[in-house]
Amino acid sequence: MAESFDLLMDVSPKKLAWNFLVHVVRLWKTPCRYNPKEINSIEMGGRIQASVPKALVRRWNDNIDEFKMYKMSNFIVVDKREKTKTSMNRWTLNFSHRTVVLLVENPTFPLQAFRLTQISELLNADRINDSQLIDIMGEVVGKEDPKELITSKGKETKRLAILVEDLDNYRIGCVLFGDMVDQILPYLDDGRVEPLIVVLQFFRPSRWNEKTSVQSHFDISKLRINPDLEEVRDFRDRRLAAIPSNLVRISQVNTNNSHSGADELKRGDVTVNTIEEALNSTQEGPLWIAGTIVAINSGKDDWFYKSCRKCPKKVETPIGNRYECGKCGHTHGSASLRFVFRFTICFGWTMLLQFTKLCNLYNRFKVEVMAYDGTGSITLLLWDRETVQLCGRQAEQIKDEEELYAEGYPAALESLLERKLLFKVNVKSSNIKLYDQVYTVMKVCEDDTIFEMHLPNKTFSTVTDTGCSNSVDLSATMVDINNLSDSQYSVDVVEDSVTSLKCKTPAKTATMVLKQQIPINIENEEELGFSTNKLTRNRRKRQKMQLHDNNE
Numbered sequence: 001m002a003e004s005f006d007l008l009m010d011v012s013p014k015k016l017a018w019n020f021l022v023h024v025v026r027l028w029k030t031p032c033r034y035n036p037k038e039i040n041s042i043e044m045g046g047r048i049q050a051s052v053p054k055a056l057v058r059r060w061n062d063n064i065d066e067f068k069m070y071k072m073s074n075f076i077v078v079d080k081r082e083k084t085k086t087s088m089n090r091w092t093l094n095f096s097h098r099t100v101v102l103l104v105e106n107p108t109f110p111l112q113a114f115r116l117t118q119i120s121e122l123l124n125a126d127r128i129n130d131s132q133l134i135d136i137m138g139e140v141v142g143k144e145d146p147k148e149l150i151t152s153k154g155k156e157t158k159r160l161a162i163l164v165e166d167l168d169n170y171r172i173g174c175v176l177f178g179d180m181v182d183q184i185l186p187y188l189d190d191g192r193v194e195p196l197i198v199v200l201q202f203f204r205p206s207r208w209n210e211k212t213s214v215q216s217h218f219d220i221s222k223l224r225i226n227p228d229l230e231e232v233r234d235f236r237d238r239r240l241a242a243i244p245s246n247l248v249r250i251s252q253v254n255t256n257n258s259h260s261g262a263d264e265l266k267r268g269d270v271t272v273n274t275i276e277e278a279l280n281s282t283q284e285g286p287l288w289i290a291g292t293i294v295a296i297n298s299g300k301d302d303w304f305y306k307s308c309r310k311c312p313k314k315v316e317t318p319i320g321n322r323y324e325c326g327k328c329g330h331t332h333g334s335a336s337l338r339f340v341f342r343f344t345i346c347f348g349w350t351m352l353l354q355f356t357k358l359c360n361l362y363n364r365f366k367v368e369v370m371a372y373d374g375t376g377s378i379t380l381l382l383w384d385r386e387t388v389q390l391c392g393r394q395a396e397q398i399k400d401e402e403e404l405y406a407e408g409y410p411a412a413l414e415s416l417l418e419r420k421l422l423f424k425v426n427v428k429s430s431n432i433k434l435y436d437q438v439y440t441v442m443k444v445c446e447d448d449t450i451f452e453m454h455l456p457n458k459t460f461s462t463v464t465d466t467g468c469s470n471s472v473d474l475s476a477t478m479v480d481i482n483n484l485s486d487s488q489y490s491v492d493v494v495e496d497s498v499t500s501l502k503c504k505t506p507a508k509t510a511t512m513v514l515k516q517q518i519p520i521n522i523e524n525e526e527e528l529g530f531s532t533n534k535l536t537r538n539r540r541k542r543q544k545m546q547l548h549d550n551n552e
Contacts, residue, residue, distance in 0.1 A: 005071075008048045011091045013077040018093070020072045021104070022046075025113040026086070026201060027066050028219045045086030045202060045220070046113075050075070050093040060095065067111060069104040085132050086202050086220060113229065114199060119170040122205055122212050133202040133217060137232070138164035139239055140196040141171065142253040143188050146181050160184070163253055164198065167238055174200060175215035180223045187225060192250050195239050197232055199224040210264075210286070261288075261424055261443035265450050272422065272454040276375035278439070281427050286442055289378070290455055291371030293419050297379065298367050300408035304395045305366045307384075363395040367409075368438065369416060371423065373456070379438045380423060386444045391415050420451055 005021045025046040032038040032054075042052035042060060050072075052060050064070065075093040082092075114135040122128070142163030149159050158181040165171045176184065187196050201222040203214040216223070226232070243249070264270060265288070272288045273281075281287065296303075305314050365387035369380050388394060391412050398412045424443035430436035445451070 008089065011048060011077055011089065011093070013079070013091070016074060016076060016098075018073060018075050018077070021069065021108070022072060023069050023107070023111045023113070024064060024066055025111075026220075026222060027064060028222075029061075030219060043220075047087060048089040048091065048093060049080075049082075049085075049087050050095070051080075052095045056095050056097070056099075060101070064101065067113065069107040069111075071100075071102040071104060073100045074098040083131060084204070084217065084220065088132075111229075114201065114231070116231075118168075119164070119166045119172045120168060122172060122214075123170060125212075128205050128207040128212065130204055130206050133204055133220060134214070136164065136166075136172070136174075136200045136203060136214060137235055138166045138172075138198065138200075140184075140188070140198055140250055141165045142251050144253055146185065158182070161253075162188075164200070167235065167242075173211070173213040174203070175213060176223065177216050180216055180221075183223055184225060188250060195236055195243075195249055197226050197236050197239070199227060199232065261422065261445040262447050262450060264424075264443070265422065265445055265454060270454070272456055274375040274456045275371065275373045275378045278425065278427065279376060279378060282432055284427055284429055284432065286424055286426050288422055288424050288454070289371070289373070290420075290422050290451060291373040291378070293369050293416050293421065294372045294377070295370040296367065296409055296413055296416060297370060298409050298413070303365065303367050303409045303413065304363045304399060307364045363399050365395045367413060367416070371421075378425075380425065381438050381440050382444075383441070386441050387413075387416075389444060390419065390421075390446065419446070420448070421446055422451055422454060 004019070006018050008020065008022070011018065023046075024044055027042065027044050029039050030041050030043060032040040039057050039061065040054050042057055042064075044050040044064070072093075074096065076096050077091050078094050079090055080092045081090075114137070116137050117134040119136065119138065122134075140162050144161040146158050146160040149157060157178050160176045160181040162174050162176065162184070163171055164174050184198075200214060200216075201224060202217065202220045204217040204221070205212070205214050207213075226236075270288055272290050275289055275291055278287060278289050307314055364384035365382065366384070367382045367387050369382060370377050371380055382390070384395065393412050398410050422445040423441050425439040426442050427439065428436065431439055
């Protein structure tokens, strides 16, 4: 009589005597939290997840292999409710001391190792479920240079971004970490003419700044390079039919400047809003605006912040005479005199200076500016990446070597003023509820051609270098000061115009804007003096004189 087996879809916690005939498609070992060299559990994933607890690791370690068929029986079914899922099945099969596993030498049904997700489905999805790990197959068509980085736990690792393309010519970025970088680097030759087919097994999808990608996820993910499987051979043959093997297949890509926003704007599907529209937005999320930086609101000690040297996290809470980063755990602080003396004797002053630099906190930009476009002004927060892009220098470099302006910020930041830029800002719920008037900048674009192409039509038609116009809005009527002939009326109009501009332009630059951009048609220019206070006093004086004449 033939042995009967249960189906994985029928699994429930109502019994223990389960009997399965299955392929193991993925197996990984999770290290102990406090001792990475010790195995905490053995996990298996696929149509359902199975777990070997720490007490049974020694029994089953190296006795179960991937892509092989086994008879498995007697499990405890539990609902682990893992944050990261490798299966659509909610249940997990826990090994116990009664569990039996037998290798099947002659499989009775073919292996279907992967549940492939189409790249087009990810790119067109309204929402990305980053808790569900997925499988993707494709050809590597682009690569970046590998980079060294520090993880949140202070561990040194590597990072490599590649570009993967499927049979429908859809492409998606993939980020590899750790040992996967060393695994794939030998295959990424510049002159490679044979297709490099990879299967990204149990990779995590993500979407950041409207860009969809996948990345490896700790020990769970598996990178399979040109595996000898039927579905991979079929994929390879179809790719060769479309692209001959005599062509170079992997190109060098560079995303170091992707944060500038130029590539996103060049796609042509981006709408640039006016500042007035951004201030009135009731929808959370990113949007683009165009404007001119007209003021820097940062003072002596708030144009930078102290951060961890290994990550951009702000570090502000001291522990004694030391600072510890809450993100990566790196410790910063000063050493004792005894330690300095011994270190100098052993390694010299040069090594001491380098060591001291690594111990100290790092200065990064945090600059608050105001931008203006003719419809209004907005307060923007530029973080380190965007500020370095615009001024071309690091905060660490200019903090000690440059003199501060009277306003408190260094001279290097003065180059930000009068810059016409496109900003990608993040509208948060706090901005919509009006208790936070500062908008965080996510990207900037400083390309003049792209700026002119995306300039909103609702801004003033003639925008000067200071972001203001020769025309001002007075009682819903556009009045051109250049064409006013009556000096009495000109002064009154200018007074109202100054008030209007002061509402939209920071006080620091309002007077400068008037001097440079508004020609005033009066008989005695010195009487005006380009001062709103004098304007008000002169107007009141004329009114008193007119009242006195009428009384006479």
